[in-house]
Amino acid sequence: MLTHSVPAPRWIARVLVLTCAFASVSSAQDSLTDRYRDDAGRILGAALVDTHGWEKLEHLTTVIGHRLSGSKGLENAIDWALGEMKAEGLTCYRQPTMVPHWVRGKESAELVEPVQRSVAMLGLGGSVGTPPAGITAPVIVVRDFDELDALGRAGVEGKIVVYAVDWEGYGRTVRYRVGGASRAAKLGAVAVLVRSATGSSLHTPHTGTLRYDDDAPRIPAAAITVEDALWMRRTQVLGRAMRVTLRMGAQTFEDAPSANVVAEIRGSELPDEVVVMGGHFDSWDVGQGAHDDGAPCMAAWEALTILHRLGLQPRRTLRVVLWTAEENSGAGADAYRESIGEDASSHVAAIEMDGGCERPIGFGFTLASEEGADGATKDEANGRARKLLEEIAAFFEPIDAAAIRDGGGGADIGPLMRDGVPGMSLNTVGEHYFDWHHTHADTLDKIEPTDFRRAVALFAVMGYVLADMPETLAVR
């Protein structure tokens, strides 16, 4: 008799593992793909043939239209959504908060030299207006902040500064929209016109918010088209003087009442643990707020509706929030964060979709805590979370949306993430989002119904499994 042990052939080990996997589907060893296969199939099937979500999106964009904070449009949308949610049998409520109330008013820009013609523009959100007669001043074109600084007060004072900057992607180019007014005002500029933050233009101005520094005079600021910014740049190079008359009736009123829209399926076992998902319900006051962020809101909502209709109640609470006033303050995000109390650990995950509703490709994720409570390093915790998400995302392979990427989140879930809640973004191919972003062209016709259905499917399956699975993304 041999006393030393003999290793079993490798094929025996493999058979044993496979047998265990199939014999005990509820074992913690089993992948989420295995454990949730049936539920995911029901959800996917329902989402991919759904028409009800698109009808809601059609109503939102076509009947209600754009929804700037402080506007009747936004409040109409909130009332409508709560009414519909109730009719669908969802638990839902209004979460009140005050929001900025800026009104564009009548506005125009007119070139008066070297030729007379109108210049397409959109005032920037939060901008002060001009006197009723407008501001008429010479134009000085700069390509970046360095050129502005090099000009100094002598070159800028009394002028309208035109930021005819190059497109370096949204993140870099948008700096001129956000901070350009105060930078120029400190040198004595009387107004600024900023190249729209887009890489692609059909004579389309893009609005968006600006930020005034406390130590600079507040001067009017508007976006102009790429075409006119580049025309002005060339005209200045050719040595031709330009003058513009800018008229903006913009006004900021007292903050207005608004609300987040909240709907949820209460958890069956751990109702105080929450997975929250959604988008922002407000938009700029142009177009229909279809990609930004109507379709994502409707997709998250319809995901919940479908789960409710299928009678699927996860162990934790799955909550949809349509945040208010993301575009110009984040008031809705702050109100939500406050509503859950000081300790954010009730929230096991937050998912936001705010990059338009082109074809979904999967999710990005960010684990906020540096390390797991069990002493795992950040890399280890990340690896575990990624593995779980990949097991869920496997369900999205047939619709080519199974990509799990490092880095995800969003403005509305930012306050949660800062307090340790794992954050995720529902990602798309993002090919044309910034072509439409904050313009009259952000309209329903830019959305493929099939892409919308895919987003519904991703929200529904991911939200359900995250809310139901015994594991969580972050070890606390």
Next chain:
Amino acid sequence: MLTHSVPAPRWIARVLVLTCAFASVSSAQDSLTDRYRDDAGRILGAALVDTHGWEKLEHLTTVIGHRLSGSKGLENAIDWALGEMKAEGLTCYRQPTMVPHWVRGKESAELVEPVQRSVAMLGLGGSVGTPPAGITAPVIVVRDFDELDALGRAGVEGKIVVYAVDWEGYGRTVRYRVGGASRAAKLGAVAVLVRSATGSSLHTPHTGTLRYDDDAPRIPAAAITVEDALWMRRTQVLGRAMRVTLRMGAQTFEDAPSANVVAEIRGSELPDEVVVMGGHFDSWDVGQGAHDDGAPCMAAWEALTILHRLGLQPRRTLRVVLWTAEENSGAGADAYRESIGEDASSHVAAIEMDGGCERPIGFGFTLASEEGADGATKDEANGRARKLLEEIAAFFEPIDAAAIRDGGGGADIGPLMRDGVPGMSLNTVGEHYFDWHHTHADTLDKIEPTDFRRAVALFAVMGYVLADMPETLAVR
């Protein structure tokens, strides 16, 4: 001694052919590629590093701007071009003609029901205006002429017809812009709004000409954006009534004096035989007329300038024409046709570029006559012409522009082609042309300088060889 002949080895035959080719470059057996290699190299080299043409295009688009027939802009452009051509040492002249004089005036469209908002629009060229107070009427949306006809007078009378048609390519979709007003007027419509003839929109209306039938009341007509056309379609499906106020100050005045710009290098041996090439110098009264048709005009002109600078004088006359008033009448094309007398056989070829200045890919060609004078069938004549063109186009292989396709021509060379002149178009990839066509977005920033240089090269080499080669495309 063997009495039957022994065939020479094949390599001997090959050596003989090659020797002949190099020894006798002017032999009619040699390809045009061989015969014009040196000249083509000089021309290509000069064109591909040229900056002077771009400077002219920059002046045209940035300083002069758009150039509607009857406008000061067009006449400024004509004066400037003739002055510059003279300064370049080109033989050039003004070829006067009268042109339509339509002026857009102040215009707007306002939705007054179910919500109040402005609707982006551009009146169609040649449209009548509205009374000063505008026309306010209910909207009826149709998807095509069949739907219009099915509605009949009962459904259309007193209404503003909106053609919210699908995009079926320019050729099919533009029918609604050209003929939609009269079709609707015959059923009692008071105005029409037409979906812009484009497949891609960022809330960008596209103007263009319309044609009134003699047997229909003339009603105002304007283009609206794809976004609004589709919004109106959805709104009607949702059962919501719409009303619009349309205000158009459009007026048609007496025809105005204008001119074709003609420049040429007189032929050294056959000065009365002509190769003519160019584009139309006028544009719509929006944007800068950069792609349509400023850049092609400047490319043809600069091609001639380069040949002149290189001292290359072809055997025949090579002529550039910048035709006036293509957009709304073809007056310039007719004036040119008339100027050459009844018999068009003096013209051995005509090349037009009027599809924008994206990346060139080669030429299209059409032999107008049914058969050659030598009794060749059309297929045989076509085959011979194609072979000649391919031999010339071989020079464009390094810039990927050697494609010779059946079918080519243009509105300005149409009268010549109808009288038997072989017609060619300088073709581009044509990916985005109709995105910009007849809009405020047809601006210089949409043109790649390299694409423009390639167009200069194609015009210069093709024009020179066609004007110099002993052969002609069509046997007469």
